[in-house]
Amino acid sequence: MLLDDLLRLCAAAGAEPEVHHTVPEHRAAWTDPPLVLVGDDAAARCRGATRRPGVLLVGREPDDPALWRHAVEIGAESVLILPDAEGRLVDLIADAVEGADGQALTVGVIGGRGGAGASTLACALALAAARTGRRTLLVDGDPLGGGLDVLLGGERAEGRRWPDFAASKGRVAGGALEESLPSVRGLRVLSWDRGDSVLVPPEAMRSVLAAARRRDGVVVVDLPRTIDGAATEALAQLDLGLLLVPGELRAVAAAQRVACAVGMVLADLRAVVRGPYAPGLDERWIADALRLPLAGELPYEPGLGAAGDGGSPPGADARGGLARFCAAFWDRVLLPERAG
Known part of the structure; x- marks a missing residue:
């Protein structure tokens, strides 16, 4: 029947x-x-x-x-x-x-070269989104990174990490996922633990990210530069991606290869350029060389790389250049949502 x-x-x-x-x-x-x-x-x-x-x-x-x-x-x-x-x-x-109200706006961040600062930008974007009062979830998609929970100062926060979801298949409940993750500085974080390296299969990445973005708000994903099966699944669920490129010729050359690989999966990829610049370069020249729309220039902020080590997460100072960049980015991207 x-x-x-x-x-x-x-x-x-x-x-x-x-x-x-x-x-x-x-x-x-x-x-x-x-x-x-x-x-x-x-x-x-x-x-x-x-x-x-x-x-x-x-x-x-x-x-x-x-x-x-x-x-x-x-x-x-x-x-x-x-x-x-x-x-x-x-x-x-x-x-x-x-009670899903709609899908979250999902933004991925990827470095144009190693050490570009993609994890720093991802954390700062998530913190800025959380400051607006939106439900915010930060996903660490780079298994070889140092852990976004560490960068946020939440490595001891109770909650589940990627190894707990590596066997996920099919549908994962969005509410249950969110409630199971560590809560750090007003947002939920899905990161790695400090144990042995764990392979996250593509189907697990697909299920977990689908659950993360099933509820309204913002999801920020820190992506690896190596586009394997799991990274491809993450890219497929993004609304837009940000390629962070330092103002150096070698960084631009490396970023071109990354942009080519990412562009095969993600239609909306934008360049974020950060100084200082090599002679003759600026943010517009770099974006044009990559044939990408310019999402903005990330101002040079001395001491930013050491901010996490001192217990202050990137972008925590709302008056700093990084925080101001992130706030302006969300103002532009979320403007259509407010108008609707």
């Missing part, structure tokens, strides 16, 4: 459904739930119900013309055909259970 399949899929998504065989007598039982699933065998009994968002018509026969007529009659947002749409339906039900 179709009802049996729907109950099974609700259980897989962690939902406890209310079952009605016709439109409920109490109006709230129809209008209040975040999602209403209507089987095609019950659609005729739902004619005349109050129109509302979140109604899905579920059937088995895509060639049945009555199925699509019923969808129009009950105001269904979409029609799902089982068994092909089972995975999508489980995701939709789970989103409703979690």
